[in-house]
Amino acid sequence: MTHLADDRPAGSGADGADVRPLARLTADVRPLARLTADVHPLARLTADEIRSARALFDQHGLLGPTTRFALLALEEPAKDVVLAYSAGDEVDRRVRAVLLDVATGVSRTVVASLTSGTVGSVRENDPARDGQPPIMLEEFAAVDEIVKADPGWRAAMARRGITDLDLVRPCPLSAGDFDLPGERGRRLLRVLSFLAHRPEDHCWAHPIDGVVAYVDLIERRVTELVDHELLPVPEEEGNFDDPAYVGPPRTSLKPIEISQPEGPGFSVDGDLVRWENWTFRVGFDPREGLVLHQLSIADGGRDRPVLYRASVAEMVVPYADPGPVRFWQNYFDAGEYLLGHQVNSLVLGCDCLGEIYYFDAVLADGAGEPREVTNAICLHEEDHGVLWKHSDLFTGSAQTRRQRRLVISSFVTVGNYDYGFYWYLYLDGTIQLEVKATGVLFTSAYRPGDGYATEVAPGLGAPYHQHLFSARLDMTVDGVRNAVDELDIRVVPVGPENPYGNAFTRVATRLAAESEGARSADAARGRVWRVSNPNRPNRLGQPVGYLLRPEGQAVLLADADSSIARRAAFATRSLWVTRYDPAERYPAGDLVNQHPGGAGLPAYVAADRSIDGQDIVLWHTFGTTHFPRPEEWPVMPVDRCGFTLRPDGFFDRNPTLDVPASTATHCARC
Incomplete structure (x- = not known):
């Protein structure tokens, strides 16, 4: 973890330890309506808003001398409010805070309006039932x-x-x-x-x-x-950073320069980004980190929505060692450690190459004061090989077009591991998330014959574990009324309709209710999930749609009766589909730290609401099961995992027919 020694409490705690009292505030705590007339409902919190939130809580008697901010985040308006917004409309800027008294252990969840200067709700959390606030x-x-x-x-x-x-x-x-x-x-x-x-x-x-x-x-x-x-x-x-250990650097690598002589192809207006036919908003949350809002793609003279909100809402890292020293090793890096708070400042030429635009992140520290992280999000575009190509036998036509993608990325460091979150938008309407895991293996002493660890150096073990992520995908495929079909390959047996045994087809199963929406990937059946809008046919009369293509790796491997299976139930399935509810934000519940289990998705789907032609959210579990290798010590080359959303009948034909042929050779010796 990144330790901020100057953010420690000091003064008088339960055992007489120093805990610094929060200073009484004289800041202006009048309503902020004058500041929010031209603010988009999803705009990231500013430093001034964080200061105003702290002042508002203090004015309402919510901050004592030993109160700390375990979390302070934008309370996003409900989807219908955001979709109805027009520039110039008044916006109710609200925040959600989790406040912890470090002397008594009492915690509260507070929702307040910065616009009106009022506190909407205060809920005291029961740590035995509700869990603990995130670790600060x-x-x-x-x-x-x-x-x-x-x-x-x-x-x-x-x-x-x-x-x-x-x-x-x-x-x-x-x-x-x-x-x-x-x-x-x-x-x-x-x-x-x-x-x-x-x-x-x-x-x-x-x-x-x-x-x-x-x-x-x-x-x-x-x-x-x-x-x-x-x-x-x-x-x-x-x-690994000591030349005496790694030896002299190699001299064989020649420079690779990324150049866009006419500048980048994207434009940025505050949080709003436009690139080729794509439009979306960049968000940043202290818990989830990088968030994308309101992704739409222009087609036929109109912007067609695809995704309302996309984030990595949770990740869990369960370890496999059952021994008395390590049986408890299970980490929820979002809910317990706050991914956004662990964000890195990115460095040009190291983390990102080319024509770069950076977004800064502003976070609230434990005292409720703003802390700015420069270059927290990187935006750039890059070549991605061949988009399409054909050399025709009959006409002699030979055409090639190159693919390009927009990259929106962020890196976090959670203890020993570093995770890069890379969202890709492609010219053909594809959306992809790639997570890059690197950093340093968590280590142990190695016992010969240990069945739960790899020896990566003499006497040094690296325990087996998993990295399992939950992507929350609030879908709006051409509108908010969507449905999900599970598509499987079916082999047709030899018979009158298939006399030579070569036939196979695809079968679709409509997921009608939340009880049917918890699904497992099946690579043997080529399983994918199609999100469609039944009310929006394409020119062939078929509902427009997008395919969720999973990688189909193992989900949670712990026993179904284990503590981690109760707490990380989301990770037991590859897909969950729920009816949209603005209060249902996190797959393992609101307060994950030390929660006894059962919160989040198991509780959400208990209502068994209809998901057929409704406003729905997809929760996709993906990740890796990590059996460490000696080649991953002392620092780990990037390992990748992720998923793809790909248009399937969303467009009436190939949407990249208008991409021009490349003219530059990009070769100094051609």
Whole structure:
């Protein structure tokens, strides 16, 4: 995690520890209607709005001396409100906050209007039933002091011959919910530790295995220490950024320059982007990170909507080691750690190449003050090979057109892993999401014959795990009334209609209700899902549609009765289809941290609403099952996963017939 030491509370906590009181505010807390007359309903929160939200909460007595902002985000208006919006309409700018009293553990979820200066709702959360607020950056920093002050933990280090605690790196990790005695309702982290040989040494190479501390963040103490076994601390270093370790850089790579002499083909107006026939809005959420709004594509003189909102609403990383030190390792990187808060500042020439436009992100820190991350989102276009080609035998015509795509990307660092989220828009109407996983493997001491880890360096293990993402796709294929058909290949048996055995066809199954909308991918059947608008026929009389093409990898592998299966039920299926409800935002529920399970999609679909020709949302689970390789140490080359949305009868013919042939050779020696 990125630790912000200056964002830690200081003053008086439950155990007398320093907790800095929130300063009383004198800021203007009058209604902000004067600022919102020309603001789009989905515009990203500004620094001024974050300051105004903090002032508004303070004015209404919601901020005490030990209150922290675990989350502050735009409360997006309902879809019908946004779709009815016209430029110049007054907008009710609302925010949602999760407030945590770090002295008592009491948390509240608050919705307030910045436009009217009113608080709409205040809900006190029951931590045993509702879960805990997300983990704050300052809490990660606090853990270092808490464990190093604990006599039992210090003794465990001494048993392993570790005396210089300044070189020990306690790694705070989400605790999950396992119904362990005395844990329900407490705000906890579990802490594994790593050893650095010196301050600049990467500690992931030296796990101090066999010991884990359970930390109560409100009481600021270690409540339990599991010192299971003494294991050697791996010695070999893994400093991938040290020339002494990696050797001299190769000199064989020649420069590749990306040039657009006439400038980029896109235009940006605030959050609104136009490129070729595409129009959409860029959003950024502290929990989900990069969000795309209102994607439409021009066709036949009108903008035709495809997607109202697209985001990665959750991701879970369950580990496979069942031992007493690591059985609890399951991380929800969005709901527990807040993907948006872990966003990187991107660097030109490293993260993005070409003619780049950057969007900054503004986030609220624990004190409710704005924190700006420059270059958080990268926008650029790139060549993507051949779009279409044909050399005709009879006419002699030889035509080739090149594909191009617009890239909207963002990178986050969550502990040891780095994730790049790349949305691609193509000239032919295709939408694609690619997630790039890189960074450093989470490590352990390796035991010979270990059935749950790979040895990646001498004595160094990398436990097996999964990276499972849930994409929330609020579909509007030519309008808000959509339906979903599951399309499977069917092999026709030999018989009177198929005497030579060569026949196969495709069968469609309409998903009529939410009870039918939880589906599994099946690569053997070539399974895809078609989202159509029954009220919008194409020129052939067929409903216009888009295909969701999954990669069809494994979903959650944990036992159905396990804690993680209850908490991450969304990851047990490849697809869920629900009726749109503005309150249903997250596949694992609102407060994921230490939630006992059953929230999110299982609760949403219990109503069994109709999804045939309705306003619907698709939730697509995708990802990878990671059996680490030695080639992924000490830093992991990018591994990719994702999905594709592709037009299927949406257009009346190939929509790229008007793409001109390329004229530049792009070759210095041709």
